[in-house]
Amino acid sequence: MSFIHLSTTDLAIAAALVALLALLGPVRAAGLSRQLLVAGLRTAVQLTIIGYVLKALFGHAGLLWVALLAAVMLAVSGYEVRARQERGLRGWWGYGAGGIAMFVSSFSVTVFALVVLVGAQPWYTPQYAIPLLGMLLGNTMNGVALGLDRLTQSAWEHRDAIEARLMLGEPWEVAIAHDQRQALRSGLIPIINAMAAAGVVSLPGMMTGQIMAGAPPVEAVKYQVLIMFLIAGGTGLGTLAAVWLASRRLFDHRHRLRLERLRDRR
């Protein structure tokens, strides 16, 4: 395999594009300049760090080190999910609902893929385990964040209807079902769109990366299809679990709607 190495200058020129965008009048007026620059900086710093971490990790493929990195990735994604909620759950549950859901779905799907499908020796070989988990976690995080945000917003807006249904003797599962369906739809539409548009409208990043690195296109496509299906499975399971956990938390044992468990609108 052969590929053209990128120089620091190449990256700096690409960075100038982001800086230029941040300087544009409308972008500044929308108050996005700072966010854009901070996010750009985070991309550069975080990816550089993970590059060196992976390099070090490939040297000693210990399960402990892989598990440690996975735990850090999960903790950060739990934090990110909470940060993206307009009205998330208060307290521990603000992290917990999303965190548990992502742990259950991303980790189980990754381990399943590594053991049953990829079959590397050993199964936690970092070259496969970390990229797979990263892609699953990143996408599951999106689904979970969108699903939870929609659920809590929707429950807040429909609180009168939810309470009216409780008053008429419906159990909480029925009273919130409409909002749960909306939340699940919000969480799953991005991956459904991505699968539908793959190869026609968009060429997915992983596949293009492999091709540019010199991999045979058909082999790269096979990996991409595998990843897409895993992401769909992980995102679906993760969003389902998060929406269920969060909506359970919106009610108590006497089927009362407990909206004071949501944070105030930020």
Add this chain to the structure above:
Amino acid sequence: MTQSSPRLLVRKLSSAVLHEVSFELAAGEIVCLRGPSGAGKSRLLRAICDLDENHGEVRLDGTSRESIEAPRWRRLAALLPAESTWWEDTPGAHFPRHPPYSPQDLGLGAAILSQPMARLSSGERQRLALLRVLALEPRVVLLDEPTSNLDAENGRRTELLVRRHVDATNASVLWITHDASQAARVGRRTLTMDAGTLA
């Protein structure tokens, strides 16, 4: 259950706004609940049907509320809130297949059940909400100003339907009203509430 158990027993019921409220309703009794705005009348009804956090003793025919699943409890001690909420497209979609009373019982046309919700007046919604809550066939009916949006004639129809339901099922009613003449018509007994307690 012993013969002497009241239909509804409320003892030392407290919540964020209620302070140790105690009273009883006999089977088939209609009792009016009166008091100034903000006294906690609506909050008392919400606490009885267990929609707000509360503590204290509530029993239905001697059976403790906590031994009954909350959704079933809310059908037995059903609340008609001051503002009704509708989530389906038509009123009919909110009703069981064979409701015990028809819209005609409250002076509404039968076709109203298939009208779009947005086209209904507040008075029509209020009457439909009463029909919807009576369709649960509750043993205790908690009414929060059920005639506030109605003219005198439809107010009377509502009073008569509640009376008819009580006569037919021996249900008990706790009825919030601001209207002294209505209280005199429908209830033999009146409870007065102020600052979260019964006077």
